[in-house]
Structure formats: structure tokens, C-alpha cells
Amino acid sequence: MVKILVGVKYSLRVENLAIDPKTKAIILDETPKKMGDMDKRALEEALRLKEKHGGEVTVLCVGPKEANKILLEVYAMGADSAFLIPTNDYLDTFSVAKIFAKFYEKNGPFDLILLGGASTDSFTGVLGARIAGLLNLPIIPFANQIVLEDLKIKAESALDDGKYKFSAPLPAVVTVTLEINEPRIPKLKDILRAKRQKINELSLSDLELDDLKVTINMTDVRAYEEKRKQIILDATDPSKIDEVVDKLINYLREEGVL
Amino acid sequence: MSIMIYADKIDLYSELINAGNILREAFGGDILGIVIGENNVKSIDRIRKIGLSKIITFSANELNEFNPVLYAETIKNTLEEFDVRYVLMNSSYKNKILSGLLSSFMNSALVVDVIRLNVEDNKLLAERPVYSGKASAKEEINADKAILLIKSGVFTPMTEEKTEAEIIEKLIDTSKVSLELLEFSPKVVEEGVKLDEADVVVGGGRGLRKKEDLKLLKELASILGGAWGVTRPLAADYGWAPEWIGISGASINPKLYIATGISGQPQHTSGIRGSKVIVAINMDSEAPIFKFADYGIVGDLYQIIPKLIEKLKEIKEG
Ligand SMILES: Cc1cc2nc3c(=O)[nH]c(=O)nc-3n(C[C@H](O)[C@H](O)[C@H](O)COP(=O)(O)OP(=O)(O)OC[C@H]3O[C@@H](n4cnc5c(N)ncnc54)[C@H](O)[C@@H]3O)c2cc1C
Ligand SMILES: Nc1ncnc2c1ncn2[C@@H]1O[C@H](COP(=O)(O)O)[C@@H](O)[C@H]1O
Numbered sequence: 275m276v277k278i279l280v281g282v283k284y285s286l287r288v289e290n291l292a293i294d295p296k297t298k299a300i301i302l303d304e305t306p307k308k309m310g311d312m313d314k315r316a317l318e319e320a321l322r323l324k325e326k327h328g329g330e331v332t333v334l335c336v337g338p339k340e341a342n343k344i345l346l347e348v349y350a351m352g353a354d355s356a357f358l359i360p361t362n363d364y365l366d367t368f369s370v371a372k373i374f375a376k377f378y379e380k381n382g383p384f385d386l387i388l389l390g391g392a393s394t395d396s397f398t399g400v401l402g403a404r405i406a407g408l409l410n411l412p413i414i415p416f417a418n419q420i421v422l423e424d425l426k427i428k429a430e431s432a433l434d435d436g437k438y439k440f441s442a443p444l445p446a447v448v449t450v451t452l453e454i455n456e457p458r459i460p461k462l463k464d465i466l467r468a469k470r471q472k473i474n475e476l477s478l479s480d481l482e483l484d485d486l487k488v489t490i491n492m493t494d495v496r497a498y499e500e501k502r503k504q505i506i507l508d509a510t511d512p513s514k515i516d517e518v519v520d521k522l523i524n525y526l527r528e529e530g531v532l
Numbered sequence: 533m534s535i536m537i538y539a540d541k542i543d544l545y546s547e548l549i550n551a552g553n554i555l556r557e558a559f560g561g562d563i564l565g566i567v568i569g570e571n572n573v574k575s576i577d578r579i580r581k582i583g584l585s586k587i588i589t590f591s592a593n594e595l596n597e598f599n600p601v602l603y604a605e606t607i608k609n610t611l612e613e614f615d616v617r618y619v620l621m622n623s624s625y626k627n628k629i630l631s632g633l634l635s636s637f638m639n640s641a642l643v644v645d646v647i648r649l650n651v652e653d654n655k656l657l658a659e660r661p662v663y664s665g666k667a668s669a670k671e672e673i674n675a676d677k678a679i680l681l682i683k684s685g686v687f688t689p690m691t692e693e694k695t696e697a698e699i700i701e702k703l704i705d706t707s708k709v710s711l712e713l714l715e716f717s718p719k720v721v722e723e724g725v726k727l728d729e730a731d732v733v734v735g736g737g738r739g740l741r742k743k744e745d746l747k748l749l750k751e752l753a754s755i756l757g758g759a760w761g762v763t764r765p766l767a768a769d770y771g772w773a774p775e776w777i778g779i780s781g782a783s784i785n786p787k788l789y790i791a792t793g794i795s796g797q798p799q800h801t802s803g804i805r806g807s808k809v810i811v812a813i814n815m816d817s818e819a820p821i822f823k824f825a826d827y828g829i830v831g832d833l834y835q836i837i838p839k840l841i842e843k844l845k846e847i848k849e850g
Binding site for chain 1: 540597598599600601604624625626628629630631632633634635636637640641642643644645657661662663664665666667668669670671672673674675678710711712713714715716717718719732756764768779780787788797798799808809810811815817822823824825826827828829830831832835836839840843844847
């Protein structure tokens with residue numbers, strides 16, 4: 275039996291950012307959102323561990339009210355309970371980590387906290403470690419593969435310079451990569467069933483975190499203006515290829531990169 | 533009060549010291565270095581005269597390979613002993629985990645992937661790319677302590693010779709650490725140059741139809757004295773290469789990047805921003821990669837790369 279806490283974030287679809295053409299500011303309200311890609315794999319992995327060892331999967335999301343959309347999806351995939359902590363203001367990862375730590379203490383014990391290696395939009399990749407630091411738990415980051423045996427979790431991490439196999443006693447925090455699994459697609463009956471399941475809401479006061487103070491203020495978020503030269507040469511007509519390649523070589527020489 | 537520098541590659545200390553100098557000019561204090569692992573400690577002569585006042589070394593056997601929990605414990609005690617307020621590290625996956633743990637121990641702010649750093653009215657401001665590198669965010673730090681992970685290549689390395697750092701050797705009790713490293717298998721570079729160190733990178737995407745066609749990339753890269761790389765689907769889904777370029781893979785900073793058969797999704801382009809000149813070859817004139825390119829060729833890579841190889845060979849031999 276394993277009790278698993280999974281974190282999923284209501285994330286921006288970065289391919290479809292709505293950008294104010296004048297100021298280049300990102301219009302968050304108009305940008306479509308979804309469950310984070312790695313977060314979904316964390317949930318899938320939790321469900322597979324539960325199917326194998328028995329247990330319970332609890333999902334926590336800190337985000338705006340509309341995030342309950344992805345919590346329906348979480349239920350459709352098979353989670354046992356889903357919690358939303360509604361927040362409107364920008365919260366830094368430290369604040370989110372404190373919320374997770376408090377939730378863990380109040381609603382636990384859990385054997386495992388599973389998160390995405392990095393969120394789809396901010397991609398900081400630190401929440402798992404911050405939670406582990408607050409709760410004094412071991413962490414296995416960016417896992418490609420997880421095995422649970424004899425009250426120990428073993429996982430393979432893909433890090434900068436190679437692959438690391440780690441082993442940690444439970445409870446532990448594990449974050450996963452995109453490569454770990456292929457998430458299930460819920461069937462229609464699961465989607466219908468999910469609509470009847472209750473999304474639990476908790477406030478910051480419920481978690482005794484009224485005085486949560488952010489350590490970072492995001493002051494200005496602006497889309498990059500692509501400053502590349504964008505000189506485009508057409509070689510769709512095969513007779514042009516020779517000429518176009520010569521031109522390219524000349525440009526690269528002028529740039530001093532050949 | 534002091535500022536601590538830690539890098540997971542010995543060559544990156546000299547970049548971080550220039551970031552440290554910005555903090556020292558604004559807030560005062562000494563800049564210390566911390567070096568972990570036998571191999572790194574053996575190379576400390578390379579960073580002895582770059583402006584660090586002290587270098588604290590840990591060379592226990594157990595520290596030769598990365599273990600986030602063990603490394604965090606190692607650094608934590610030092611931070612307390614030297615009254616460290618700011619920690620600077622290079623931005624890497626390993627350091628994200630390490631700094632995540634440390635920032636919770638220290639109760640500090642943490643900003644990763646920093647590409648600009650300045651102090652205004654005593655407030656520390658860090659800029660970093662967000663949303664898969666499509667936007668940049670300014671983050672104002674509202675805490676007494678902070679850890680900043682600096683992207684490599686942002687600060688120029690310190691080259692001036694400064695007074696020699698004092699070396700302090702330390703030991704650590706590694707017996708209490710819960711996380712155990714069972715095995716480490718380092719990345720192997722098949723042949724030629726490492727992606728993140730190459731001056732020229734030739735990238736290939738799903739425009740390549742089969743694994744054997746990678747030889748087009750390899751041949752072009754070898755003529756240019758560079759490395760070849762791929763997009764995520766080729767590496768992670770098809771298994772054609774051990775790693776890929778982009779937000780969840782390697783970041784590159786070459787003088788020249790040639791993207792072939794790559795559509796230019798933000799997760800890929802966020803890893804190529806550091807390239808000086810970008811060339812894109814794609815059949816589809818609407819492909820987003822052309823917005824990231826200095827020079828774009830609309831056409832079939834199977835016709836263009838061979839021609840490019842042929843002409844570059846002629847130049848080389850002629
Ligand atoms: C969380 C997350 C992280 C990710 N991280 C990364 C990452 O780090 N790196 C990464 O690369 N991707 C990453 N991805 C995947 C990314 O979103 C894209 O799916 C991927 O980059 C697309 O790869 P591609 O350009 O090779 O393929 P496609 O998008 O399929 O593009 C292929 C291109 O080839 C062109 N083409 C086809 N035939 C030819 C021909 N004969 N000649 C010339 N052109 C041709 C087509 O016009 C097309 O534009 C990530 C995704 C997620 C969700
Ligand atoms: N607001 C949030 N609510 C729930 N889970 C989150 C939240 N933010 C991040 N996470 C989880 O933490 C992982 C890493 O996020 P990050 O450190 O922000 O890149 C994500 O993949 C999610 O699983």
C-alpha cells in the first residue's frame with residue numbers, strides 16, 4: 275500500500291501565448307492552459323504504482339479557480355481525491371513549497387510525493403527539491419524510471435552529465451521526466467464519472483498560512499522580440515539550389531563564422 | 533557577510549566571480565568559493581587567483597559523484613559558518629536540485645536561469661527567460677538571502693590575476709545521508725565535439741526520415757569542425773541519439789547553429805538562443821524556425837545539405 279501525493283499545475287500553453295502587440299506583455303487570461311506535461315506523467319506514474327502495490331493517489335493543485343478543469347481530468351485518469359488551493363496572486367515556488375509541506379503534514383502521512391521535473395510554463399524545476407528541503411525528505415529528481423520495493427524507492431535520474439541510479443527510504447520526493455511513461459487517455463465513462471467527483475477546496479487559512487510572504491516578485495514579463503535577421507532564400511525550385519547555397523556561404527563568411 | 537560561489541564544472545567559477553562582483557560592489561562582503569569532489573579539488577589551482585578570498589574544499593571519496601542530499605548537507609554547514617547571504621551557482625539540472633534543497637534550509641529566495649543581474653536602490657533584480665524562452669521576466673528579490681543560478685556564457689570569465697585564495701580543507705560526515713547513489717553512468721560523446729562546447733552545431737529534426745540519414749548531419753558537422761545534435765523526438769522517442777537540444781535537454785552557445793528539418797517549437801528554440809548566427813533549412817516556408825533564423829533556406833534538406841557539404845569541401849581543398 276502506498277499513499278502518494280501528486281502535484282499538478284494549471285500551466286500556460288507556451289506554444290499559444292497571447293501577446294499584446296504593442297507592449298509585448300503576456301496576456302495570461304487569453305492564453306490557453308492545460309495540465310503540465312511532466313505533471314501528467316507524475317500522475318500516471320502514481321496511478322501505476324497504486325495499481326501495482328495498492329494504495330491511494332491524492333492530487334494537489336495551487337492555482338486559480340478555473341484550475342478545477344484539470345482536476346476533473348485528474349479524476350478521469352483515476353485519482354482518488356483532488357484538492358485545489360485557490361490563489362489569484364503570483365506565488366513564487368517557495369510559497370508553493372510551503373503550501374505542499376503544510377498540506378503534507380496536515381493530510382498525510384504520505385509515502386511518496388510525485389511531481390513533474392519541471393512545470394510546462396515556468397520550467398524552474400525546483401519545486402520538488404524545495405519541498406524535500408522543507409520536510410527533510412530525500413529527493414530523486416528527473417526520474418526516467420521508478421521501482422518500489424522493500425519500502426525503498428529506486429529511480430534512475432537523467433542529469434546533465436549522465437544517468438544516476440538512486441535509492442531512498444520512504445517517504446521521499448520524486449520528480450519525473452517526459453520520458454518516464456505515456457499517460458493514459460481517459461475513456462468517456464471515466465470522464466462522466468469524474469464530473470460527479472468532488473473537488474476539495476482549501477484556503478491558505480485552512481493551512482494556517484495566512485501570512486505567506488513571497489520571496490520573489492515577478493515585476494515585468496515580456497515576450498522577446500526576435501532580433502534575428504530573417505533573410506530567407508527560396509530553394510524550392512531545384513535549379514536554384516546551387517545559387518542559394520553559394521549565397522549562404524557568402525553570408526556566413528561575412529559573419530565570420532566559417 | 534559573504535557571497536559563496538559553487539560550480540559543478542571548475543571552468544565556470546571564473547564566470548561566476550564576475551556575477552559575484554556585482555553583488556559585492558552593492559552589498560560588500562567577501563567572495564568565497566566552495567569546491568566539492570576529488571577531481572575538482574585537484575584542479576583548484578585554476579581558480580586560485582581569480583578574486584576568491586577563500587576556497588573551501590571537500591574531497592571525501594563519497595563526494596566524487598553527485599548526490600543532491602549529500603551535497604546540500606555539505607554546503608549547508610559552510611553557509612552557516614561563513615555567514616553567507618548570497619550563493620551563486622551555474623544553472624544546471626544538478627544545481628537546480630541542490631539549490632532547491634539549500635534554499636529551503638536557508639529560508640532564501642531562489643532564481644534559476646539568470647541572464648542578467650543588477651542592483652537598484654539596494655534591491656536585487658534578476659532577469660530570466662520564462663515560457664519556454666518566449667518571454668523574459670524580471671524578478672525582484674524580497675528576502676535577506678538568495679541563491680542565484682546563472683546561465684553559463686552570460687558573464688565573461690575573469691582573466692585578471694588577483695591575490696591568491698586561502699585554502700581551507702574540510703571533512704564531512706556522510707553516514708547520515710538518506711539518499712544513496714547506486715550507480716553513475718556518464719554520458720558518452722560518440723565522436724568529435726561536445727554539444728555544449730562546440731563552435732558549430734548542426735541540428736536535425738523530424739525532417740530526417742531515418743536514422744542512417746544522421747550521417748548528413750555528422751558529415752556537415754565534421755567539415756565545419758563542430759558537433760551534431762537533434763530535437764527531442766529523434767532522441768527520446770526514436771532513440772537515434774543519447775541527448776537532444778532544447779529546454780529539457782542541452783543548451784548550446786555556438787557561433788553557428790544550422791537547424792535542418794526542425795519546425796522550431798519553443799521547447800527547442802529556447803535551447804538555441806545563445807547561438808550567434810542561426811541558419812534554418814526547412815521545406816515549409818511557414819515553419820516557425822524561420823523567425824529564429826538569421827538565414828533561412830526554404831527547401832529540401834536532402835538536396836541542400838549534400839550541396840552544402842560539396843561546396844564546403846571544395847573550399848577546404850581549394
Ligand atoms: C515539456 C516539453 C519539453 C520539451 N523539450 C524539448 C527539447 O528540449 N527539445 C526539443 O527539440 N523538443 C522538446 N520538446 C518537443 C517539442 O515541443 C517539439 O515537439 C519538437 O521540438 C519538434 O521536433 P521537430 O522540429 O524535429 O519535429 P516537427 O515539429 O515534426 O518538425 C519537422 C520539420 O521538418 C520539416 N521537414 C520535413 N521534411 C523536410 C525535408 N525533407 N527538408 C526540410 N525540412 C523538412 C517540416 O516542415 C517540419 O517543420 C518538448 C516538449 C515538451 C512538451
Ligand atoms: N502551483 C502548483 N500546483 C501544483 N503543483 C505544482 C505547482 N507548481 C509546480 N508544481 C509541480 O511541480 C513541478 C515542478 O515545477 P517547477 O519547479 O515550477 O518547474 C511541476 O511539474 C508540478 O508537478
